[in-house]
Amino acid sequence: AESQETVVTGGGGYCGYKLGCALANIGASVVLCDIHKPLWVIPSGVAWIQTDIRDYSAILAVCEGADCMFHVASYGMSGIEQVSPHSLVFVCVTAHTEACRKKNVSRLVYTSSVNVVFGGLPIEDGDEESLPYFPIDQVFHWIDSTISLMILSHVLGGGILHTCVLRPPGIYGPEEQRHLPRLIIERRLLSFKFGDPTVQMNWIHVENFVQAHILAAQALTPEKNYIASGQVYFIHDGEKSNLFEWLTPLVRAILILKYLHFFNCMQLQLLCACYILYVFIPLYVDSFALQVQNISVTHTFRIDKARAQLGYRPQKFDFADSVNHYIESRPPSHYKLFLNIFLTLFVTLILAFLFTKLGGLSILRFFKGRRH
Numbered sequence: 001a002e003s004q005e006t007v008v009t010g011g012g013g014y015c016g017y018k019l020g021c022a023l024a025n026i027g028a029s030v031v032l033c034d035i036h037k038p039l040w041v042i043p044s045g046v047a048w049i050q051t052d053i054r055d056y057s058a059i060l061a062v063c064e065g066a067d068c069m070f071h072v073a074s075y076g077m078s079g080i081e082q083v084s085p086h087s088l089v090f091v092c093v094t095a096h097t098e099a100c101r102k103k104n105v106s107r108l109v110y111t112s113s114v115n116v117v118f119g120g121l122p123i124e125d126g127d128e129e130s131l132p133y134f135p136i137d138q139v140f141h142w143i144d145s146t147i148s149l150m151i152l153s154h155v156l157g158g159g160i161l162h163t164c165v166l167r168p169p170g171i172y173g174p175e176e177q178r179h180l181p182r183l184i185i186e187r188r189l190l191s192f193k194f195g196d197p198t199v200q201m202n203w204i205h206v207e208n209f210v211q212a213h214i215l216a217a218q219a220l221t222p223e224k225n226y227i228a229s230g231q232v233y234f235i236h237d238g239e240k241s242n243l244f245e246w247l248t249p250l251v252r253a254i255l256i257l258k259y260l261h262f263f264n265c266m267q268l269q270l271l272c273a274c275y276i277l278y279v280f281i282p283l284y285v286d287s288f289a290l291q292v293q294n295i296s297v298t299h300t301f302r303i304d305k306a307r308a309q310l311g312y313r314p315q316k317f318d319f320a321d322s323v324n325h326y327i328e329s330r331p332p333s334h335y336k337l338f339l340n341i342f343l344t345l346f347v348t349l350i351l352a353f354l355f356t357k358l359g360g361l362s363i364l365r366f367f368k369g370r371r372h
Contacts, residue, residue, distance in 0.1 A: 010073025173206030202236035
């Protein structure tokens with residue numbers, strides 16, 4: 001069991017909060033740091049400090065007396081959650097590692113992402129040793145690549161700060177606030193299917209996410225011979241699935257009939273008409289392309305290393321349980337649901353009509369031609 005103070009940056013988010021609660025349950029004195037307060041009740045044994053995690057002096061203060069830090073904080077993949085890459089790579093990470101060194105924090109566990117090695121090319125059962133970082137200038141997640149290299153360099157340089165990096169895929173759970181309400185329901189991504197139906201990917205339940213992080217921290221101690229020091233681990237539920245098949249319970253739960261239309265990636269050029277709206281916001285465009293890649297190209301990874309070195313044993317969870325919890329806890333909005341379904345069908349029909357009329361032409365080329 002943990003006995004000294006543990007700091008969780010990004011503790012206001014779903015994963016950071018769940019990790020903090022689990023650490024408190026095994027005896028740790030936990031400090032959650034984030035700019036926003038968690039949406040959930042903060043339990044006994046857990047303290048929350050409102051902190052800009054890019055502020056070195058603030059991080060230095062919360063590290064006083066701490067033995068371990070979990071860097072769970074991250075930028076958003078899309079929308080207003082996105083921040084400047086500079087603010088995370090060169091400010092945030094430097095602040096954390098230097099604060100840990102100065103305050104004699106002996107362990108740092110960094111939450112990365114599978115996207116540091118996945119840039120749109122198929123990966124089947126990839127492992128930590130054989131997969132290089134994806135070319136940094138070609139991937140939206142070059143931020144995570146740079147951070148991971150910086151984090152690992154601190155242990156490789158022979159310092160007393162023992163570090164490791166965990167790479168989870170998409171995270172889900174009963175109270176998850178991103179994939180369920182935003183990606184799937186609010187954005188109506190389940191109003192169509194596209195790509196190869198054999199495409200597979202991994203997911204991780206928040207409880208397995210928490211388990212892996214606690215085990216990683218324990219594996220950075222002398223009792224475990226610092227086995228995780230300087231190491232990288234893929235973590236997930238231990239299963240592969242096709243995104244749309246995996247999300248079938250959600251479709252049923254929100255009573256959307258299968259008015260699903262199949263598109264391949266080339267036909268998705270129609271949807272990229274939104275580029276016109278985001279022409280002056282390149283970060284948005286890169287984000288959109290990345291999210292399409294993430295669900296249209298197979299990328300699966302092995303967790304043998306985490307099993308062997310950390311003792312990681314993912315539990316089995318049913319996605320339908322998370323869906324049911326979300327549906328039951330979400331305020332009823334039948335009118336909004338009907339309106340969204342109607343608008344989705346309407347827009348889909350318009351796009352299908354445009355594609356039929358334009359043949360194989362790019363929608364962007366069409367709009368450019370209309371200007372001349």
